[in-house]
Amino acid sequence: MLKKVKRHSLKKHIEKNLTERDFSKRNEPLKYLGFVVDEAFFDDFEMLYEFGKELGLQRKDVKLFTFAETRRKIPSLRQNQITNKEFTWRGEIHNQNAQEFLDFPFDVLIGYYKGKHEFLGAMVAQSKAKFKIGFNGADERLFDLLLIVDLQKPEAFKSEVKKYLKILKKID
Template sequence: MILRAFKENSNKKYLNNLLSKRKVDVMDGKIESLGIILNVDELADFDLFRAIASDLKVHPNNLKVIAFSSNEKDEFNSWDLCFNPKDFGWRGYIKNVELQAFLNTKFDALISYYTHENLELKLLTASSKAKFKIGNLQTDTRLNDLIIKTDIKEFEVFSGELLKYLMILNKIKNEQ
């Protein structure tokens, strides 16, 4: 129990260090690749994210979704990758090779779709090498470049607002 508290404090320090060093570099490029981090305990509908990728004109090969579950026994076959708290070590260390590969991918955009305050999800969002980070309102606003305040179950509202703001920011590819 004490070791778990020390590990959590170590990861919180690592997260704060990542966020304090973060430089926002919003480029004019269009979104061609998309990464999605979601909490499967809050929302478990993969097709919603395929639809949003289609609306953003992201090719299915350039879409990668990872899911988090606080329940370590759950197996989700429909996800590209599902992870749990056991995949994290001390000081932000990621034990899962596939999860580390996701974080090292330089997506044009990353959508962090979760609202529960979860240290592991925050670590993933902060550690991602994505160029533009989008998410729901969190207590720590340093995590995302674009924050859309919606209820987790109001996905249509989130999707509509996301498309509206990405058009304003000129991030969506034009029809060809």
């Protein structure tokens, strides 16, 4: 029962954030890049930092935040992680690091996950990012650009994102 209430609240939060989104700075060039990643699907985070470097960014200008269904018992130094337990039944996020990440005005935010994902979708909707990129089957209302690419093939992902960032004049 509580899961249904939480899912309904997440949907309401997404709707609210979609109506409040500021599109005025959508065409800014790329200086800061953010990723929201589903850990169950992908865990080669170093590849994402390397991709930022290929785009001409320094490591400090590339940030990522991950979602794990449940926190592992093993102690972890990773602070940029959120679990479903950190979303209240009202759909609010209770994680200070996640809040800071979402409030940061990334020039491009990439939702690195497959399909629709309630928790990551809520994060993307709440993000103050200026331009948002998603992939196959994601909720198209959340993203400015949806790409059809196999995320298990990093080179295909990189080339598609680069191609569109050049077309949109976000990179040279």
